[in-house]
Structures are given as structure tokens and as C-alpha cells.
Amino acid sequence: MGAPCPHVPRMEPILSIRGLGKTYASGHVALKSVDLDIRRGEIFALLGPNGAGKTTLISIVCGIVNASRGSVLADGHDIVREFRQARAKIGLVPQELSTDAFETVWSTVRLSRGLFGKPRDDAHLEKVLRSLSLWDKRDSKIMALSGGMKRRVLIAKALAHEPAILFLDEPTAGVDVELRRDMWNLVRELRDKGTTIILTTHYIEEAEEMADRIGVINHGELVVVDEKDALMRKLGKKQLTLHLQAPLAAIPAELAGQPLELSDDGLSLVYTFDVQGERTGIATLLRRLADQGIDFRDLNTQESSLEEIFVSLVHRGGKGGPA
Numbered sequence: 001m002g003a004p005c006p007h008v009p010r011m012e013p014i015l016s017i018r019g020l021g022k023t024y025a026s027g028h029v030a031l032k033s034v035d036l037d038i039r040r041g042e043i044f045a046l047l048g049p050n051g052a053g054k055t056t057l058i059s060i061v062c063g064i065v066n067a068s069r070g071s072v073l074a075d076g077h078d079i080v081r082e083f084r085q086a087r088a089k090i091g092l093v094p095q096e097l098s099t100d101a102f103e104t105v106w107s108t109v110r111l112s113r114g115l116f117g118k119p120r121d122d123a124h125l126e127k128v129l130r131s132l133s134l135w136d137k138r139d140s141k142i143m144a145l146s147g148g149m150k151r152r153v154l155i156a157k158a159l160a161h162e163p164a165i166l167f168l169d170e171p172t173a174g175v176d177v178e179l180r181r182d183m184w185n186l187v188r189e190l191r192d193k194g195t196t197i198i199l200t201t202h203y204i205e206e207a208e209e210m211a212d213r214i215g216v217i218n219h220g221e222l223v224v225v226d227e228k229d230a231l232m233r234k235l236g237k238k239q240l241t242l243h244l245q246a247p248l249a250a251i252p253a254e255l256a257g258q259p260l261e262l263s264d265d266g267l268s269l270v271y272t273f274d275v276q277g278e279r280t281g282i283a284t285l286l287r288r289l290a291d292q293g294i295d296f297r298d299l300n301t302q303e304s305s306l307e308e309i310f311v312s313l314v315h316r317g318g319k320g321g322p323a
């Protein structure tokens with residue numbers, strides 16, 4: 001192994017995944033060969049349709065599932081050879097609360113900290129509970145809490161041992177809009193305090209709102225990993241909608257071949273173009289419309305959402321893959 005160059009300061013990734021694969025006993029290949037570096041202090045969103053391999057990936061990193069091949073370093077510790085040190089760096093917020101229903105909030109989080117061999121630190125636990133608005137509930141039994149509060153307990157448990165990396169598996173599935181906003185603010189606060197966050201989500205809006213970078217996984221393969229903004233710039237399309245003065249029966253033959261669609265009522269023309277394209281072609285389009293005597297009373301543009309980009313990526317990635 002070559003020594004790192006001393007002259008170039010370089011931030012090592014906090015999580016380094018190489019050639020990671022999983023074939024379940026059934027023979028199902030849930031992960032093919034995933035390479036992924038997670039940067040310190042980022043919020044990384046892992047997106048993928050059902051069964052894509054998100055939970056398998058998280059479960060391997062957290063030591064719940066054994067990898068069939070490949071390696072993972074968590075803050076420099078190999079998750080197999082140095083399991084305890086690696087695991088202590090990681091907090092996992094699972095989708096559901098499975099145990100502890102009869103325990104109080106306080107004893108649950110205290111126990112979680114102890115499980116990682118960390119010395120008792122009530123001041124830290126108090127801080128965690130206060131930041132999650134759970135301090136007043138510290139003596140309540142978990143079963144007596146609302147669904148939203150239970151979710152907060154899951155986060156408190158995951159933070160009890162001060163992990164550097166926090167995995168959130170579908171953190172806001174099934175929660176109401178208000179709690180979702182609270183969760184997002186909380187995740188941002190954690191990131192601002194230096195925790196690296198990796199979240200999986202079905203809500204693309206969540207990734208769009210929160211993530212610095214996005215990875216899309218499909219059929220056990222990472223289809224794309226990029227900065228959110230770059231992804232939206234590179235893969236996004238824009239649409240220009242022209243609201244016409246008078247309805248058209250059809251797109252005139254002179255405009256055939258243009259990426260144009262006419263609405264059912266004939267009153268709007270929608271022109272689609274690449275955000276990255278050097279020339280949008282709008283000037284030409286407007287000239288041709290004028291030549292045809294087609295007037296419009298208004299126009300607006302719309303950028304494709306991350307959701308549209310995601311759907312097109314997954315669709316493309318799925319071609320030729322297993323059904």
C-alpha cells in the first residue's frame with residue numbers, strides 16, 4: 001500500500017465501500033459490486049425503487065448482514081476485522097421500533113449508549129433528548145408515545161453513542177408533513193454539528209430538499225452518484241409552455257421534427273429542451289411560430305424535478321436487467 005502524499009492535504013472519506021456484493025442464500029444477487037465513498041459531513045441520499053438493495057447495503061455496513069464480497073471501511077476501520085471500532089462510529093435509525101415498548105425513553109437511550117461500550121454520560125443523553133423534544137417524555141414508557149415520538153426515540157437511540165455516521169432508513173415514511181419538516185430540520189442540525197448523514201427515502205422531495213449528493217441504486221447497482229445540483233443540471237430538462245391566442249388543430253407541418261407537443265385543447269404548445277444544451281433552439285422556434293402567424297399571449301418555463309430524473313434513470317437502468 002502506498003503512503004499518502006504528505007504535501008497534498010486530502011480529506012479521507014468517512015465511509016469507503018469497495019466492490020461490495022451480496023448474494024443471498026436463495027441465490028438472489030441483491031448487490032452486484034458497489035463502490036462508493038461518503039464524504040465527511042455530507043448528507044447523502046440513497047434512492048432506489050423497492051428491492052433495489054438499499055436495505056441490504058445499509059445492513060452490511062451496520063454489521064447486520066454479511067457481505068458476499070468486497071470491503072467497507074468506516075472512519076478507517078474495516079467493518080469485519082475491526083467490527084467493534086467500526087460499529088461504534090455508526091448510528092442506525094431503522095424503519096421501525098421493534099423492542100423496548102415497556103422501557104422508558106431514558107433507560108432505552110442509556111442502554112443503547114452502554115451497548116457500544118461508551119462510558120455513562122447523562123449530560124450527552126440529556127442534550128440528545130432535548131434536541132429531539134423528548135426531554136419531557138424521558139420517564140414515559142415507549143408504548144405510551146405517539147408514532148412521531150417513537151420515531152424520535154429511534155433517532156435518540158442511534159445518537160446515544162455519539163456516532164460520526166448516521167444512517168436513516170426511510171426516516172419519514174408514514175409521518176405527517178409537520179413531523180417531516182421537523183425531522184428535516186433535525187437532520188440538518190446534526191449535519192451542521194459534524195455528523196455525516198446517509199438516508200434512504202422513497203420521497204424524492206426529501207432527497208431534493210436535503211441531500212448534498214445523491215446515489216441512485218437499481219437492481220443492486222449504483223446507476224449514478226453525483227452532487228444533487230449537478231445531477232439536476234446534467235440530466236434535467238426544461239419545458240417552455242406557450243399559451244396560444246387561438247387554438248391550433250394540429251402542429252403545423254413546418255414545425256414537424258421539433259420537440260413540440262400540443263395540448264388536447266390546442267391552446268398550449270410545450271417545447272422540451274436540454275438544460276445543458278448549448279443552444280436551446282427557442283429563438284428559432286419563436287421565429288418559426290411568427291412566420292406561421294401563431295401568436296401567444298403568455299409563456300413560462302418549468303424545470304424537470306428530481307422525481308422525473310429518477311424515474312428516467314431507473315427506467316433506463318432497468319433495461320436489460322432482471323425483471
Ligand SMILES: Nc1ncnc2c1ncn2[C@@H]1O[C@H](COP(=O)(O)OP(=O)(O)OP(=O)(O)O)[C@@H](O)[C@H]1O
Pocket residue numbers: 024025026028029030048049050051052053054055056057
Ligand atoms: N434474506 C433475504 N433472502 C433472500 N433475498 C432477500 C433477503 N433480503 C432481501 N432480499 C432480496 O434482495 C433484494 C434487495 O432487497 P433490499 O431490502 O435490500 O431492497 P430495498 O432497496 O431496501 O427495498 P425497499 O425499498 O423495498 O426496502 C430484494 O429483491 C429482496 O427481495
